[in-house]
Amino acid sequence: MTDLSGKTIIVTGASKGIGAATAHAMIEAGGTVIAHYGADRAGAEAATGGKAQLIQADFHDMEAVDRFWDDARDAADGRIDVLVNNAGIMRQTGGIADPIDEWDVVWAEAMTVNVYAPARLMRHAVREWLDAEEAGAIIGIGSWVTTRGTTNPGAIAYSASKAAISAATKTVARNYAAQGILAYIIAPGVVRTQMSVETAAKVGGEAAVTATLPMGEWVPPEDIAETAVFLASGRARHLTGATIDLNGAAYIR
Numbered sequence: 001m002t003d004l005s006g007k008t009i010i011v012t013g014a015s016k017g018i019g020a021a022t023a024h025a026m027i028e029a030g031g032t033v034i035a036h037y038g039a040d041r042a043g044a045e046a047a048t049g050g051k052a053q054l055i056q057a058d059f060h061d062m063e064a065v066d067r068f069w070d071d072a073r074d075a076a077d078g079r080i081d082v083l084v085n086n087a088g089i090m091r092q093t094g095g096i097a098d099p100i101d102e103w104d105v106v107w108a109e110a111m112t113v114n115v116y117a118p119a120r121l122m123r124h125a126v127r128e129w130l131d132a133e134e135a136g137a138i139i140g141i142g143s144w145v146t147t148r149g150t151t152n153p154g155a156i157a158y159s160a161s162k163a164a165i166s167a168a169t170k171t172v173a174r175n176y177a178a179q180g181i182l183a184y185i186i187a188p189g190v191v192r193t194q195m196s197v198e199t200a201a202k203v204g205g206e207a208a209v210t211a212t213l214p215m216g217e218w219v220p221p222e223d224i225a226e227t228a229v230f231l232a233s234g235r236a237r238h239l240t241g242a243t244i245d246l247n248g249a250a251y252i253r
Contacts, residue, residue, distance in 0.1 A: 001029065007232065009033050009034070009083075009232055010082070011023040011036065013038070014086070016043050016193070017193035018086055018141055019086040020221070024047050025228070035047070036056075037055075055068055065121060073128075081232075082139065082232045084141065089113050109157075114158065118140070126176060130179055137234065140165060141228075142162055142169075142243065145162055147187075151203050154202060170183070177241070182231075182240040183241065184240060185243045186227055186244050189219055215250075224246055
């Protein structure tokens with residue numbers, strides 16, 4: 001079993017889905033977890049079992065993102081070892097066929113929450129690690145839509161935003177590897193989360209989506225969580241910059 005004793009890990013969007021599973025897995029591995037949530041504190045409490053420091057922040061607001069980082073540092077006595085950028089939104093409308101006002105709102109929100117907020121946290125982390133004796137790691141929870149697009153036309157903004165933050169994370173990996181800063185992207189396929197259920201409803205339903213998957217099942221959030229735990233351990237330094245696909249052979253490249 002991977003041992004994260006002595007490591008402090010930020011997990012954003014820890015109240016549900018992949019974030020909740022990841023926060024739980026990090027705690028089970030012995031890590032000290034700082035769990036971010038937006039509005040669902042009860043979900044974050046359930047995921048972490050009272051064993052994490054919970055900090056609320058609205059990632060629509062960059063000042064709130066900055067305060068979150070400062071609060072997380074204070075909670076960690078100034079030392080963050082791993083940042084898991086998981087929090088994100090996916091609206092089911094705002095596509096090409098939708099009204100322009102709706103398009104503008106959805107695109108602005110997707111870029112703010114899915115790109116600006118995690119990029120800002122990444123900036124804080126990298127700048128801090130450059131001044132520290134020991135560097136850390138960033139784990140971005142991406143999506144297979146960054147390379148294959150999405151079959152849901154209403155989620156075009158989500159697809160674009162996930163590609164943008166993925167590219168930003170890779171840029172960190174390339175430019176700061178010599179300083180010991182690691183950065184990875186986990187790119188899941190169809191994961192058993194509410195977000196995926198809502199998407200499936202737009203593209204023919206769960207049965208239709210499941211029929212396209214070679215394993216005949218959706219990816220459990222725990223699979224992504226366990227991969228994140230392994231990356232957080234620092235045992236895969238030369239994997240930095242990689243995009244790790246987790247989709248049950250549904251998309252091979």
